[in-house]
Amino acid sequence: MTTIRYEVAEGVATVTLNRPDRFNAFTPEMGAAYNEALGRADRDPDVRAVVVTGAGRGFCGGADLAFLAEVDEGTAQDVPEGIRPRLAMEIRKPVVAAVNGSAAGVGFALILFADVRFVAAEAKLTTTFSRLGLAAEYGSAWLLPRLVGLGNAADVLLSGRALTGEEAYRIGLAQRVLPAADVLPAALEYAREIAAYCAPRALETIKGQLRADLERPLDAALDAAAALMHASFGSPDLPEAMAARAEKRPPRFQPLGD
Template sequence: MNTTDAVLFETIDGVTTITLNRPERKNAIDTAMWSTLSEILQEIRNDSSTRVVVLQGAGNAFCAGADVAKSKHQEHPIPRLRRIGDVALALFELPVPVIAKVDGVAAGAGANLALACDLVVASSRARFNQIFVKRGLSIDFGGSWLLPRIVGLQQAKRLALLAETIDVDEAYRLGLVTWIRQPEDLEGFVAELAGRLASLPPIALAQTKSLLNEGVGIDMPAAIRNEAAAQAVNFATEDAPAAFKAFLDRSDPPIYTGRWSVR
């Protein structure tokens, strides 16, 4: 993999942590970082040892968005924007839970980077901004799809059209943030949350995430069909029978493997 010091990642006990590591630029993402993120997400998708992903920024910021200071390119913008869009889609579709750990600013593509995650844990000093129009741009990184589904159309228009900075309390009220913690408690809370998720059945988690993501765009009959198909897959793993047995025996939860076990 073509990793760089600007994007770090490591896997410990099933938890893969991705760190945007340009604190001097508030972790703004340049062209090389987009490519590295794409490669990392592809590797995670193909790595069964990863059970949970934590996405964070180094220093006192989550991500200030795309690095517009380094935006002069010879290349046509369409392929560049396609690569950025591919990262958004790859993150959203990862078959494992993804936690955004947001401390400090999350702006533009950085804000939508957090929204493409499944859960957002923010510090009390976090702030969010759909900065695009103030840069002469329209919303991207999946924000036009994510934002109205999370906060509703009217609030999405307010945030995107006015490019207002909102604090973490308002972000929580709007549903952009799942939990708020003090900065000194952020690391421990996210580690505990990631550990809880990593201990759960991976196939059931992956399918639950997929069902919820797809469910917002389909009718209920289609959702019911998707649920039935997903349960058939769960019944063919070692995890569902082990969970049922532990429940009936009133024993501790088993160690879930996600292994296929057709009977």
């Protein structure tokens, strides 16, 4: 059984963590397959958005504990290469996390680096790092305060406690909170709308702005936005968008190149 399922339909790549018997617990090999799936989606001109979800009742239970039990200081340098949650932020296409159930540790980091998060109301979300004697891994201490504020991030990371999907929504970590059965269908519908109506070049540009502006002062962000807007006027996307509106049809935007 493949540990990562990859399917494409209606402009959306669905990447499914597929170890339901282990609550989709991650191993470095599974991480490498996840990285490959996101890279494949980024290169595929037929893919305009990505949805990441988990098979079975949970999203991801964290790193496989059997694997963690074998890691020590001498072998730890081999661990991060296989698991790169930040890749979801770095690819050019929007990534929507459909968090159908609980997420812990690296599973929490996977949803953190998605662009948008749809979360089951009853899901339990936890970093677990402090309760395993670990540092806050995978850049979570960098990104989480930017999403929910320093106090909320400190609470989540220091205590290692579990948040419900409802609380995640309340502090701004989740953008939608839904019954578990509705999470994936809603995320897919959202992604299909992006695929049908949003220009791939604009999506790439805006993702790049969101990432870069985390570190830029306002004046630099405004200058960059002005330059990017000027370049946008020279692309075929705006005329196509205007023609589509006038003709009352979906736009036919060009796909991204390699």
